[in-house]
Amino acid sequence: MELFLQRIFDGLSNGAVYAALALAVVLVHRTSRVLNLAQGEMAMFSTFIVYVLWAEAGLAPGVAIVLGVALAGFGGAAIFWVVVRPATRRSPLGLYVVPIALFIGLNSLAVGIWKGDPRTIASPFPSDLDDFMVVGGARLRFETIGVWMTLAVALGIVFWLLERTRLGLSLRAVASNPESSRFAGLFPERVAMVGWGLAAAIGCLAGVMAATTSLVQPNMMLGTAIYAFAAATLGGIDSPIGAVVGGVVVGLVTSVLAGYVKLLADLDLVTALLVMTLVLVLKPDGLFGRSAEVRV
Amino acid sequence: MPLALDLPQLRLLTQALAFAAVVLGLNLVTGYSGVISLAHGSFMGLGAYTTAILVESHNMTYQTAIAAAVGVGAVAGTVVGLSALRLRGLAVAQVTLGVAVVFPILARRAESLTGGANGLRISYALEPPSWTGLDETQAHIWRYLVVLATLAAVLFVVGGVTNSRFGRALHAIRLHEGAATASGINVGAFKVGAFAAGAGIAALGGGLLMIDVRFVSPQSFEIFLSLTLIAALLIGGVASLPGSVIGGLVLVYLPKFAGDWAGPDATVLRPGVAFAAAMLLAVMVAQGGLHRAYGRLRDRTLASISRAPTTTDSVVSGPAGPLALPSKETHR
Numbered sequence: 001m002e003l004f005l006q007r008i009f010d011g012l013s014n015g016a017v018y019a020a021l022a023l024a025v026v027l028v029h030r031t032s033r034v035l036n037l038a039q040g041e042m043a044m045f046s047t048f049i050v051y052v053l054w055a056e057a058g059l060a061p062g063v064a065i066v067l068g069v070a071l072a073g074f075g076g077a078a079i080f081w082v083v084v085r086p087a088t089r090r091s092p093l094g095l096y097v098v099p100i101a102l103f104i105g106l107n108s109l110a111v112g113i114w115k116g117d118p119r120t121i122a123s124p125f126p127s128d129l130d131d132f133m134v135v136g137g138a139r140l141r142f143e144t145i146g147v148w149m150t151l152a153v154a155l156g157i158v159f160w161l162l163e164r165t166r167l168g169l170s171l172r173a174v175a176s177n178p179e180s181s182r183f184a185g186l187f188p189e190r191v192a193m194v195g196w197g198l199a200a201a202i203g204c205l206a207g208v209m210a211a212t213t214s215l216v217q218p219n220m221m222l223g224t225a226i227y228a229f230a231a232a233t234l235g236g237i238d239s240p241i242g243a244v245v246g247g248v249v250v251g252l253v254t255s256v257l258a259g260y261v262k263l264l265a266d267l268d269l270v271t272a273l274l275v276m277t278l279v280l281v282l283k284p285d286g287l288f289g290r291s292a293e294v295r296v
Numbered sequence: 297m298p299l300a301l302d303l304p305q306l307r308l309l310t311q312a313l314a315f316a317a318v319v320l321g322l323n324l325v326t327g328y329s330g331v332i333s334l335a336h337g338s339f340m341g342l343g344a345y346t347t348a349i350l351v352e353s354h355n356m357t358y359q360t361a362i363a364a365a366v367g368v369g370a371v372a373g374t375v376v377g378l379s380a381l382r383l384r385g386l387a388v389a390q391v392t393l394g395v396a397v398v399f400p401i402l403a404r405r406a407e408s409l410t411g412g413a414n415g416l417r418i419s420y421a422l423e424p425p426s427w428t429g430l431d432e433t434q435a436h437i438w439r440y441l442v443v444l445a446t447l448a449a450v451l452f453v454v455g456g457v458t459n460s461r462f463g464r465a466l467h468a469i470r471l472h473e474g475a476a477t478a479s480g481i482n483v484g485a486f487k488v489g490a491f492a493a494g495a496g497i498a499a500l501g502g503g504l505l506m507i508d509v510r511f512v513s514p515q516s517f518e519i520f521l522s523l524t525l526i527a528a529l530l531i532g533g534v535a536s537l538p539g540s541v542i543g544g545l546v547l548v549y550l551p552k553f554a555g556d557w558a559g560p561d562a563t564v565l566r567p568g569v570a571f572a573a574a575m576l577l578a579v580m581v582a583q584g585g586l587h588r589a590y591g592r593l594r595d596r597t598l599a600s601i602s603r604a605p606t607t608t609d610s611v612v613s614g615p616a617g618p619l620a621l622p623s624k625e626t627h628r
Contacts, residue, residue, distance in 0.1 A: 012587070026304070035389060035390065037334075037389065037393055067584050082356060086580060087449035087576060087579055087580055090579070090580050091579050091580070093534075094580075095386075096389065097526075097575055097576065097579045098576070100334075100523050100526050100575070101571075101576050102522050102572070103523055103574030104520065104569075104571050104572045104575075107520070108567065108568020108571075108572070109563075109564065109568070110565045110567070112562060112566045113564075222397055222519065225393050228391070229390050229393070229394070233390065250576075267401070267402075267405065269394075269397060269398055269401060270398050270401070270402070272394070273391075273395070276391065277391050277392060280379075280383050280391060281383070284383070290625070
C-alpha cells in the first residue's frame with residue numbers, strides 16, 4: 001500500500017510536469033497550427049538560462065525562476081515572429097521544418113554552450129533529506145508538494161487568462177477560426193505570437209520543476225516531451241483542459257505500470273508511445289477534443 | 297577520381313554514400329509520397345544492427361546479412377506505416393518521433409542481442425576477391441566500390457519505380473489524397489508500400505555503413521540522426537534522386553567542415569546549428585533543395601541570355617498536401 005501510494009505521488013509529480021508541457025504544446029497548436037516538436041527543447045534551453053541566472057549571476061532561486069520564465073516568454077514570442085512566421089508563410093513545409101530545425105539547433109546550441117556535463121539547480125523549496133511528511137506510510141516530500149503547487153498556480157493563471165480576459169478571448173477566437181477573427185479586427189499572427197510566448201513561459205516552468213528533482217542537461221526533456229505529446233494527444237490536441245488531465249493520467253499510468261509490470265520497468269517511454277499511438281489510431285481527437293471536419 | 301583519395305578520405309566518402317541510401321529511403325516516404333517520417337534513423341539503425349548481429353554472431357556473409365537487414369527494415373516499415381495509415385500529417389510526425397526516441401532505449405535494453413550501451417563490433421572485414429587484383433591494403437577501395445555499386449543499383453531501381461505507375465500514384469497522393477482516391481488509387485496500400493520500401497532502403501543504408509564502419513552502438517542512432525536526415529533531405533532536394541545523393545554528402549561533410557572550421561569546442565558554430573540554419577534556408581529560400589536551386593539558377597541564367605520565354609522551375613501554387621513541392625517534370 002505504501003509503495004502504491006509512493007508511486008501515485010511520483011506519478012502525480014511527473015504528471016504535473018507533463019501537464020504543463022502538454023498545455024504549452026496545445027497553446028502553440030491552437031494558435032498557430034504548428035505541432036511544436038521542439039517544445040521540450042525550448043523548455044530545456046530556458047531551464048539552462050534559469051540555471052545561469054541562479055548559478056552564475058547569483059540570483060535567489062525564486063527570483064531566477066521568475067526572471068527566467070519571463071525571458072523564456074519573450075524568447076518564445078521572438079522565435080515565432082522571427083523564424084516561424086516567415087517560414088510558414090513562405091512554404092507549407094515550414095509547419096514541419098521549423099520545429100525540427102529548432103529541435104536540432106537548440107539542442108546543439110545547449111551542448112555547445114554548456115557542454116554535456118549535467119548540472120544541478122537549487123530547489124526553491126525545502127529539499128533537505130528530512131523535509132517530508134508521512135501520508136499513509138508513504139513519504140510525501142515538501143519538494144514534491146512545491147512542484148504541484150507551483151504548476152497548479154501557473155496552470156490556474158493560464159486558464160484565467162484563457163477564459164476570463166480579453167487576451168484569452170482573442171486566443172480562442174483565432175484558434176476557432178483565423179479568417180473570421182481577422183474580420184473581427186484581430187491579427188492572428190500577433191495572437192499566435194502571444195500563444196508561443198505563453199507556451200514558452202509555461203514550458204520553462206515545467207523544465208525548471210523537472211530539473212529541481214533531477215539534473216539540468218541538454219537531453220533532459222527528450223523523454224518528457226514524448227510524455228507531453230502523449231498527454232496532449234490523449235486530451236485532444238486543441239483542448240487545454242484535456243492537456244492537463246492527459247498529463248496527470250500519463251504520469252500516473254506510467255508510474256504505476258512501471259512499478260507493477262516487470263517487463264515495463266524503465267521502459268515507461270515505450271508505454272507512453274503505445275498510449276499515444278493507440279489514442280491516435282482509436283480516438284484521434286482525444287478525450288476532450290472536437291473532431292475537425294475536412295472540407296474538400 | 298575518388299580512387300585517388302587517401303584512406304580516411306575514401307572511407308568518409310563510402311560512409312556518405314551509405315547515408316545517401318538512407319536519405320533516398322526517406323525521400324521515398326517523405327519526399328515522393330508526402331508522409332513525414334521522423335523514424336528513418338531508427339530504420340537505419342535496425343539495418344545496421346541486423347547486419348552486425350548476423351555477420352558477427354551467425355557467421356553470415358555481408359551479402360546475406362544485408363539482404364536480411366533490408367527484409368527486417370521493410371517489415372518494421374510496414375508496421376509503422378500501418379499505424380501511419382489512420383493518422384494525418386502531424387500525428388504521423390508524433391508517432392515516428394516516439395519511435396525514434398524509443399529505438400536507442402530498446403537497443404540498450406536488449407543487451408544479449410545488441411551488446412547494450414557498449415555496442416557491437418564486427419571482427420570480420422569485407423576483403424576484395426582475388427580477381428580484382430586489389431591486395432589487403434586496398435580493401436577500402438573494394439568496400440567503396442561495393443557501396444557505390446549498390447547505391448547506383450538502388451538509385452536506378454527507385455528512379456524506374458518513381459517513373460512508373462507506382463511513382464505517379466505516390467505523386468498524386470502527395471498532391472491531394474482525396475483526388476487520388478477519387479482517381480481509383482488505393483491510398484492506404486500505396487502509403488504502406490512506400491513506407492515499407494523506404495524503411496527497407498534505409499536499413500540497406502545501415503547495412504552498407506557496417507561494411508565500412510564495422511561497429512554499431514545505440515549512440516549512433518539517437519533521435520538526432522532521424523531529424524538530421526530530414527534536414528539533409530530538405531537541403532539536398534525533396535523528391536529528387538540527385539537530391540538524395542547530395543543529402544547524403546551534406547550529412548557527412550557538413551559536420552566535418554563545420555568541425556574543421558570552428559573546432560570541436562565551438563559554442564555556437566556547431567554541426568547541429570549549421571543543419572538547422574541550412575534546412576530553414578532550404579525551405580525559405582531555395583525551395584526544393586540544392587538540386588532544384590541549381591536548376592532554377594541555370595534556367596534563369598539561360599533565360600536572361602536568350603531573352604526567350606522559357607519554362608522555369610516554378611513552384612506549384614497553392615497548398616498541395618503537407619509537402620507541397622516544385623512540380624515534378626521540370627527537372628527532367
